[in-house]
Amino acid sequence: MKKFVVILLLAVMGYYISAIFFDIGFGNSHLVEGISPVKDAYLEETVNTLSVANTVTSIVVNFRGFDTLGEVTVLFLAVTALGSILYKKRHQAGDRSVLFSASKIVTSGSKLLFPAIVLLGAYVFIHGHLSPGGGFQGGVIIATGFLLMLLAYENFTVGHNALSVIESLAGITFAGVGMWGLIYGGSFLENFLPVGTLNDLFSGGVIPIIYIAVGFKVAAELTGVIYTVLHEKG
């Protein structure tokens, strides 16, 4: 009975929401008449003022950088909440819970793949302003490499304190760069370094610096999350 009522309600909701989106149309320009949308201004300012090739990077770090600061905080809070909810006193802490050891292919292959994965992740977040990618994407790739090593070897450890220190330092870099902009420029997160030319590695002012800090932070946090959950015995 309950399933029937739920399906009915969802069908009604789905009908109304899809009617709205079909009306909007896919691929058309669906803004109402007479509005100059914000995205044209973004596309123009990216090339002329900021000299950053990847528009999405310049939006995420510079135009809407406050949202990125909030998002980095959400990740930090998620790791803190995870540690707080799963807290166990010293004498109850367990070791790794291992069901069965990994096979020969996994153990030998992961040793070869791990440096390559870390290199790919570092490349992605260093070149975030020139090609598709950025801090978040690169950090996740590096964390995947650590996950592979943690699954393959039982005694592979990452220092918990080291991860915490990297995370805090990267966060302080981001907020500190913003405060520096406030003190010397006039507004929070303003660009105060000289912008180079388009498509150079050192273009865009503070944008690559912030994105590299974000890359380190995301890699450290995701590895910390995997590590905390893997040590849950019982």
Add this chain to the structure above:
Amino acid sequence: MEDTLFKLLDYGIYGTAVLVILVGLYGALVKRSLLKIVISLSVIDSGINLLLVAIGYLKGGTAPIFSPGYLENPKVMVDPIPQALVLTAIVIGFGVTAVALSLVIRLYRHHHTLHIDEIKNLKW
């Protein structure tokens, strides 16, 4: 020919995204196992991100990246704002899923079951 293909894509993409959201909502409301509820919440997030990216597409558009050699033959660029919003939304969805799974682990520690009917201690 191209027009009917686009009509199909039009209904197809938005319809698929809304269907994914509805499947996730059904799972979150009806299922009785804690792990399935958390997976349904994650499915809802995926559906919403898909819908958000689909809004930004423009016909015949290309990625909003000014690679070398772009300025010689400029084309229409798709909307970069929904892509930036989706970046933020994916990370936030990951954070909430991580907290939800840790709560499931703690509930399992105490009650040794994942079935929601046996955990209802807090009533009216």
Add this chain to the structure above:
Amino acid sequence: MVGTPVLFVAIPLLAAFLIPLFGMIWKESVRILPGIVLAYLLVLAINLMNYVMVNGPIVEVIAGWAPPLGINLIFSPFSGFLVTLMVFLGLIVWIYSYRFKRNVDFEPAKKYFILLMMLITGSVGMVLTGDIFNLFVFIEITSISAYALTAFYTGRNSAEASFKYLMHGSLASAFLLIAIMIIYSQLGTLNMADIGSKMHLMKPAFKISAIILLFTALGIEAEIFPLNGWAPDAYAEAPGPVGAAFAGIVVKAAIYASIRVIYTLFDLSGAYDLLIIIGMITLIIAETAAIRQEKLKRMLAYSSIGQMGLVMVAFGIGTEEGVFAALFLMFNHAIIKSLLFLSGSYLVYNSKDKLIKEVNGIGKFLPITSFLFVLGAFAIVGLPPFAGFWSKLSVLSAAADSNMLLIIALVLIVSIIEIVYYMRVVNRIYFFKKDETVSSQRPTFNALIAMLTLGAIVLIVGFYPDAITGFLHRASADLMDKAGYINDVLTLN
């Protein structure tokens, strides 16, 4: 001026990243650093409030791009008043919870203070922001801190309450994202003032869908019936000071967001009637549910939900006196309900189930705490000469000016119901015999200071309400002035 509005968010974030590093060097710094940050923010808030009352709203841009390209923060008399109230309550909660439970290890204490500071920062950010997607990000910051703080104690029930809260909160953020999508696809901008100025160009079908989705999403956070299933469990299972923070800080920010959406973003006149109807239903159902409760904190939670329903009714009246009455109610409810939660925590400190039956005769053993609880109970019911009397009077006069007699009748009936269940507890505290199996716990020195400060404010506002009515009049005039808001933001260069 000692600073700008962005410091309300930037300084706590910097402190939150620094606390794990300082904690490795000196263990007490984990408890002290949030207090220093909150005290500085209170000084900043009072300073900015004085400036704004004379010179008009402060609009600050982030990253140097003027709106609508960039994000902006707004510190106007309305939002500034709420920010000052929230930061003050945050400082009180910090003073109270400095050494609340004796046997907490270092790791959970560090995480508790970081999460508490982020809860306050997220709510302050929700009130200050001028951009819809930024509002979503701050709602998520507040929600994740709230989920973790609800599950802080390792008893059996706190994880279940937190999971219920998490499910409702996830649905809220999903609906909020769909509403943002609909608005963005039509109007092409995410700035609140820009949306307000272009709203008349949107098709009515889209407008109605967007406002229903937005109101549902923000209503889950603001505990409106029927979306408040998570609230009584979360308030009852969270630690005492965290319950006070929920009632006084988080709910106020959510109500601010929904009011800003209805008053400034949309121009539908039917939305005010919607507020009145939903507010009245919430009020009736929550107050009648509160009579049947047996646990002290659940009773206080249902009472809090009912008061929020009354605030919604007052906002729905739509005139400037209605807004003034609603703001006065919000101020009084924040102070008095926090006092009730903080003193109520000590009344049931050592009991396992926190039942009302266990406060019998505790008036002799904890004299100051019991007196403060009774003071709070009298004030919230609306007895003169305490603070709650003036706010209920202003609601009644605003309703009478608009000829809404049903609201007057309802408020009077509900006040009688409130007197019934509060006086039951007061009766048990003073006139019953003490149960020998329950031991009482004396409050710590800083907890006493926190509670006495709140009690003093209740008495001061009760005897001399003009202390804050000046701020409230400016704040309500500022909310009704939609054209002024849009003008201040969009003509920035």
